[in-house]
Amino acid sequence: MAGLEIRDVTVRYGVPTGSTRGRGSTGVTAVDQVSLAVAPGEVVALLGPSGCGKSSLLRAVAGLEPLSGGQVLYDGEDLAGVPVHKRRFGLMFQEGQLFPHRDVRRNVAYGLETQDLSRAERDARVSALLDLVGLAGYEGRSVPTLSGGEQQRVALARALAPRPRLLLLDEPLSALDRQLRERLAGEVRAALVETGTTAVFVTHDHAEAAAVADRVGVMDRGRLLQVAAPDELRAAPASDRVAEFLGLHG
Ligand code: ADP
Ligand code: MG
Numbered sequence: 001m002a003g004l005e006i007r008d009v010t011v012r013y014g015v016p017t018g019s020t021r022g023r024g025s026t027g028v029t030a031v032d033q034v035s036l037a038v039a040p041g042e043v044v045a046l047l048g049p050s051g052c053g054k055s056s057l058l059r060a061v062a063g064l065e066p067l068s069g070g071q072v073l074y075d076g077e078d079l080a081g082v083p084v085h086k087r088r089f090g091l092m093f094q095e096g097q098l099f100p101h102r103d104v105r106r107n108v109a110y111g112l113e114t115q116d117l118s119r120a121e122r123d124a125r126v127s128a129l130l131d132l133v134g135l136a137g138y139e140g141r142s143v144p145t146l147s148g149g150e151q152q153r154v155a156l157a158r159a160l161a162p163r164p165r166l167l168l169l170d171e172p173l174s175a176l177d178r179q180l181r182e183r184l185a186g187e188v189r190a191a192l193v194e195t196g197t198t199a200v201f202v203t204h205d206h207a208e209a210a211a212v213a214d215r216v217g218v219m220d221r222g223r224l225l226q227v228a229a230p231d232e233l234r235a236a237p238a239s240d241r242v243a244e245f246l247g248l249h250g
Contacts, residue, residue, distance in 0.1 A: 002075055003198055004038040004061070004166055010069035011056045030056035032222035033070065038166075043192050043199045044227070045209035047245060048219030054202040057219075058168050061200065063087055074166065090164030095175045097155050098143045104130070104154055105139040111161030129157040132191050149180045156188060160195055167192070167199040173208060185211035206246050210234075218242045 014027030030053040038044045046054045059065040061072050063084040072079045079087060090111075098107050108126045117125065123139075130138055133153040143151065152172055159167055172188070173181045185208045192199050192212075201212050209216045210230035217227040218241075226238040237243040 001037065001073070003040045003042065004036075004200070005073040005076075006034060006036045006057070006061065006070070007073065008033045008035055008070035009057065009060055009067055009072065010034075011053070011060050011065055012068040013056075015068070029068075029222050031060060034219075034222075034224045035070075036217055036224060036227060038198055038200060040198050041193075041196045042215070043189060043197075043201060043213045045201045045203055045213035045216045046219055047203055047206055047209040047216050049204055049245070052219045053222040054204075054219055055170055058170050058200060058202055061166075062089055062091060062168055088162075088165045090159040090162065090167040092155055092159045092167065092169045092172045094171045095148070095151070098151055098158075100143045102143070103139065104135070104141045104143070104146070107143065107154055108157045108161055111158040114162060125161065126157075129161055130154075132160070132194065133157045134187060148176050149184055152176065152184065153187075156191060160191065160197060163195075163197075165198065167197050169199060169201045171202055171204070174203070174205075181205070181208060182211060188212055218245050220245070 009031055010029065010033055011031035012027050012029050034057060036044070046057065048054055056065060060067055063079065063082065074087070099110070105126050108129055109122055112122055112125060126139065130136055133156050135150065135153050146154065173184050176184065189212045203209050213230065215227055215229050216233055218225045220241055226233065226242050233242065234246055234248065237246060237248065243249055
């Protein structure tokens with residue numbers, strides 16, 4: 001199958017691997033047998049309250065967290081033996097990922113360092129990426145002079161620079177105020193769609209999930225409760241719990 005396939009993935013913490021004790025299941029099951037497929041070019045949001053296992057699942061997909069069960073596949077290949085840096089996945093987090101002493105150009109260019117480009121090609125690509133995220137002409141700006149929203153746009157441009165086959169975004173807008181967050185969610189979606197980037201976007205905000213994603217997966221206590229297009233979810237939530245997370249209850 002093309003794209004990302006998450007099969008029955010379980011992530012547990014606090015259970016030493018190879019432990020002979022632990023029959024009484026000490027530790028936390030952060031992700032509990034989650035299955036999800038993301039088609040090429042599709043954007044899926046994972047929505048759920050703090051502590052429900054969103055980051056753990058994302059980290060497991062990235063290869064940053066060992067699986068306690070299940071499989072992660074990309075284009076049909078099981079990634080069990082493939083280290084983080086060889087997965088060709090991009091990562092973007094809430095904040096603090098830019099190099100404060102590099103200007104915007106050199107921050108975005110960092111994402112291109114593994115590619116064999118001439119300086120002119122690199123500069124052209126940086127400018128095109130800045131254009132894509134609405135920051136045309138920002139090349140020479142220093143990071144501390146940027147607003148929070150501008151910094152996240154630069155981080156997005158940098159994450160997209162190497163053309164990752166999958167981009168994993170963990171609450172990338174959560175440090176921003178609500179108004180800005182809603183506008184940026186739409187712009188992030190536009191940038192992902194325009195570049196044809198396959199993506200998984202984690203958030204605890206249902207409006208943001210609906211603005212950014214083709215489909216939204218609702219998570220609760222490590223389980224994936226329902227996955228559907230935002231309209232379908234609102235029209236037919238599978239349970240009261242899902243309805244609650246969508247803000248459909250008082
Ligand atoms: P979310 O991103 O949805 O807020 P997390 O994946 O961060 O959820 O956490 C899911 C559960 O796993 C929580 O109970 C959290 O306390 C626990 N957890 C997360 N990371 C660790 C860790 N490194 N060690 C132990 N427990 C963890
Ligand atoms: Mg998290």
